[in-house]
Amino acid sequence: MPQGSPTQGSLPRTIVHLVRHGEVHNPDGILYGRLPGFRLSETGQAQARKVASALSGHDVTYVLASPLQRAQETAAPVAEAHGLTIETDDRLIEAGNQFEGLRVAVGDGALSRPRHWSKLRDPFTPSWGEPYLEIAHRMLGAVHRARAAAEGHEAVCVSHQLPVWTLRRFVQGQRLWHDPRRRQCGLASLTSLVFEGDEIVDMVYSEPAGASDPRVTGA
Numbered sequence: 001m002p003q004g005s006p007t008q009g010s011l012p013r014t015i016v017h018l019v020r021h022g023e024v025h026n027p028d029g030i031l032y033g034r035l036p037g038f039r040l041s042e043t044g045q046a047q048a049r050k051v052a053s054a055l056s057g058h059d060v061t062y063v064l065a066s067p068l069q070r071a072q073e074t075a076a077p078v079a080e081a082h083g084l085t086i087e088t089d090d091r092l093i094e095a096g097n098q099f100e101g102l103r104v105a106v107g108d109g110a111l112s113r114p115r116h117w118s119k120l121r122d123p124f125t126p127s128w129g130e131p132y133l134e135i136a137h138r139m140l141g142a143v144h145r146a147r148a149a150a151e152g153h154e155a156v157c158v159s160h161q162l163p164v165w166t167l168r169r170f171v172q173g174q175r176l177w178h179d180p181r182r183r184q185c186g187l188a189s190l191t192s193l194v195f196e197g198d199e200i201v202d203m204v205y206s207e208p209a210g211a212s213d214p215r216v217t218g219a
Contacts, residue, residue, distance in 0.1 A: 011197035012152040016143050017055065018167070018191040019158045021066075021074040022047035022209065033100035034093060040073045047188035047209035052077035054190070054208035055156065060084070062150040064142060065158040066092040074188065075158040087149075091142040092159040095166075096130035124177045132166050132176035139167040147195050161185045161214070171200055186212040 022044030024032070032038045040048060051074065060082045065075040067088050079086045125131050139159065146155035165185045169176055171193070185191065188209035194202035 011199075012195075014147050014151050014195045015058075015154045016146050016150070016193045016195065017060075017154065017156045018143070018164045018193065019051055019074060019078075019156055020161050020164055020185050020187060020189050020191075021068075021070040021158060022051075022188045023212075024070050028103070030101055030103055031097060031099050033095075033097045034068065035101060037069065039069050044070070044187070045073070048074040048077050050209040051188050051190070052081045054206075055154075056081055059153045060150075060156055061153040062146055062155040063087065063158075064089050064092065064146045064149075064155065066090075066094065066160060068094060068160075071158040071160065075156065078156050078158075089142045089145060089157075091138040092157055092163065094160040095135055095162045097128060099128060126177075133170075135163050135166045136170035136176065139163050140170070143167070143193065144198065147198065164191055168203065171203070181214060183214040185214065186210075 021040070023041045024038050024044060025041040026032060026038060055078055060078065061084070063075050063079040063082070063084050064087045065071045067090055071092065072086060072088075075086045078084075142157060142159075146157050149155060161183060162180075165178070165183045166176055168185070168191055169178065184205060186207045186209075188207075190204075190206045190208065192204040192206070193200050194204070
């Protein structure tokens with residue numbers, strides 16, 4: 001993975017690593033969204049340590065995280081390894097969703113109940129939650145905060161699957177509506193944005209904690 005450093009006589013090269021949090025303890029399998037109190041599972045804690053190990057040789061000077069517990073716990077080993085404190089930015093939070101707190105597996109739970117079907121009328125916006133474009137814009141704002149703070153070095157932003165994937169599609173000029181089963185944003189994965197100055201010039205995806213199935217909810 002490329003490492004950030006200023007290049008003499010050119011624009012500073014900065015890398016912002018977008019990290020999806022690790023696996024969450026969620027025995028009831030609900031869509032927890034922004035609900036408080038959802039911590040990393042033991043597997044998730046191990047995944048967070050693997051991310052920290054993967055970034056141990058990198059020039060990380062700034063760590064930013066969603067306010068939710070699972071993101072803060074994922075950020076902790078990275079911050080500790082580099083002697084940094086975790087800054088918090090609400091713009092990195094999970095997407096708003098009207099199914100929060102419910103089971104939403106196909107053939108099970110909320111999606112099988114007619115009273116919820118009206119929420120599904122527009123998959124392009126989407127009608128059941130925070131608009132994709134709003135997610136992309138707030139995420140980009142947080143990323144630029146991290147880029148500016150770590151200029152010429154590397155920053156880590158810990159967020160959630162849908163916000164990270166939405167931002168990735170936005171910066172690549174792809175439509176924001178998508179098939180959730182095809183997201184390339186595994187648990188504890190890195191989506192690394194490479195900047196020259198304030199312009200994104202490359203993106204690198206990696207899975208230091210191994211692959212995970214994007215179709216699994218409650219993770």
